[in-house]
Amino acid sequence: MGESKVEAEYPAEKRARKGIDNDAAAGTRRLQLNSGYLDEQFIKEFHAAFTEPNDKQTLHTIDLPNNKGRGEVVSSPFHTGRLQHILPAKFLHELKTELTELDWHERSNDLYWFHQTDDLALNGRQHIKELRDYLSGEEFVGFMEQITGVQLTRGYLDLAAQRYKQGNHLLCHDDDVQRGKLTRKIAYIIYLVDEDWTTKDGGALGLFATDASGYPTEVAARIVPEFNSIGFFLTGHASFHTVEEVTVADADRERWSVTGWFYGPVGDAESEPKAPPPLPSSILPELLPLVDFDAEDAVLWERWINSDYLSANVQTKIQATFLEQSSVELRDFLRPEVYSNFIATLTPELWATSNQRGPAHVSKYLETPATGDLALFLRSASFARFLTQLTSLDYSNVSQQIRKFEKGHYTLINDQALEPCGLDATLFLGSALETDNVPWDVSWGGATHYIADKDELLRIVPQPNSLALVLRDEGTLRFVKYLNFMAQQRSRQDISMTFIETDASQ
Known part of the structure; x- marks a missing residue:
């Protein structure tokens, strides 16, 4: 994705772009880049800075x-440019007014949460059309070639508008997408934010x-949105980037932008940056x-598990629910003293010496x-037999993690990191430092989402001392939604396990 365009929403057969229209070709177009940037000396200096080693x-x-x-020009971690005062401010204000009249769609998945228009490639409104024709035309495309040293294709451009509200974001990704004989070469963002937009x-x-290894680690540089500026960078395996979440105090203020990509011919394999392993x-x-x-099982179960769940009648009801829905949540699962004692061990000092999972x-x-x-019991054969009574499935192996999600934390679905199918058993934990009687608000993020073919099947909101059991079969994926600033100091802690069925492991 460029900065924030949803690839899945625009099938390839809709990607054919118009060439420059007749009026533009005839020179009657009124839109033009700030003439100072077309100066030969500026182009020479910018090109030298943009192409120097990083x-x-x-x-x-x-x-x-x-x-x-x-x-x-920010030369590291990868070459990124920004130009201020690029177009007539009056035009951009009128463009923004025109964009407000379009249909906007909320987009939310593991990677992003924002609002976006439909593809603007064929939109006929005056200012949208004028911007599209200019950006894809000879003057601007030629200018971008001169300052970046990259060969681009005329008349072929991706274009959409985005609005990021409180908590909206786009997480770490690159823009390496090839389409036939063309590939994304340069991602661009034209900022339409309020003129008083600041870092905060x-x-x-x-x-x-x-x-x-070429894997992304931490944000090393930032470009702060500024009205009437354009940011751009070369796409590829090294261009991992993010739109950091919007943290405006006033919910009526939004981060507006128009974004997309310039395309160019696919290069030789030897000339392209090497992909990470x-x-x-x-x-x-x-x-x-x-x-x-x-x-014995009965002794172990009575030591750790809320006695309500040891009743045969209750277990029969749970099993019926699980067999019907392939999921069930068991509230107040651990005995109260077991839960409080374990929570007390999850101290700030413990987490300060913990590992951060990535990349x-x-x-x-x-x-x-x-x-x-407790952790040992939860990965025991005895606990697996307890789960068998609830799910009618037998288990042979298990994975186990004790995790903490703070503001800015998440998991993403990655084709190279797909979890094995099995029974997800997630024990949600509160914190001794938090007020557990305040319900978790889904707008904070932090929920576990289960999806199949991009459709959401199930969403589990963290509840202290709640065990969520979900049978995840082939084609079903899960992620923990980005925990945003609206959660304040709240965090999500859990013991995350996946039990593998006996037959599946043979």
């Missing part, structure tokens, strides 16, 4: 005379550094054999080693 963090600035504009309002374009198997939790205890295009959360008697 082995260190460098910000180049090139000011136009009389404060009429400024060009900026959020929505910055974050640029990720990468490790030795496939993700290692360690990206997923390790599958472990079930632990055996000497004690950023797969997940971001904290994990601490699964130690202690």
Whole structure:
């Protein structure tokens, strides 16, 4: 995705773009780039800065005379440019008014949450059409070629408008998409935010550094939205980026932009940046054999599990619900003293020494080693037999993680990191430092979403001391939605397990 366009919404057969229209070709177009940027000296200086090696963090600035504009190049972690005061401000205000009259659609999945128009490639409204024709025409495409050194295709452009409201975001991804003989070459963002938009309002374009394997790590540079400016960068395997969440205090203020990509011919394999290696198997939790205890099941169950769930009648009802829905939630699952004692062990000091799971295009959360008697019981053969009584399935292996999701944490669905099918058993945990009687608000994020073919099947909102059982078969995927700033100091903690059926592991 460029900055925030939803690829799935626009099938390839709708991608054919019009060439420059007759009026534009005849020179009657009134829209034009700030003439200072077309100056030969500016183009030369910007090109030199944009194409220099990016082995260190460098910000180049090139000011136009009389404060009429400024060009900026961030050379690391990957080359990114910004031009201020690019178009007539009056035109952009009128464009924004025109965009408000369109139909807007809320887009939300594991990767993003924002609002967007339909594809604007064939929209006939005056200002939209004028902007599209100019951006895809000779003057602007030729200008972009000159300042970036990249060959581009005329008359072929992706274009859509976005509005990011409070908490909206677009998480770590690259824009490496090929379409036939053409591929995305340059992503661009034209900012239509309020003229007083500042860093504290959020929505910055974050640029990720990468490790030795080419995986994204942390945001190393930011481009803050500014009205009447354009940001752009070369797409590819190294261009991991994000739209950081919008944190405006006033819910009526939104981050507006028009975004898309310029296309160009596919290059030789040798000339293209090398793709990162496939993700290692360690990206997923390790599958472990079930632990055996000497004690009888009944004794173990009574020690740890709320006695309500040990009743044969209750178990029969739970089993009926599970067989019908393939999922069930068991509230107040652990005995009260067991739950409170375990919560007390999850101290800030413990999490301060925990590991952060990644890389950023797969997940971001904290994990601490699964130690202690409770964790051992939950991955035992005895507990698996308890689950068998509820689900009528037998289990042979299990994965287990103790996790904490704070503001800015999430998991993403990645084709190279697909979990094995099985019974997801997630024990949600509150915190001794939090007010557990305040219900979790789904607008904060942090819920677990189950999807199949992009349709949401189930959404589980965290509830303290609640065990969620979900049978996840082939084609069903899950993710934890990005936890946004509206959660304030609240965090989501859990013990996440997946039990593998005996037959499936043979």
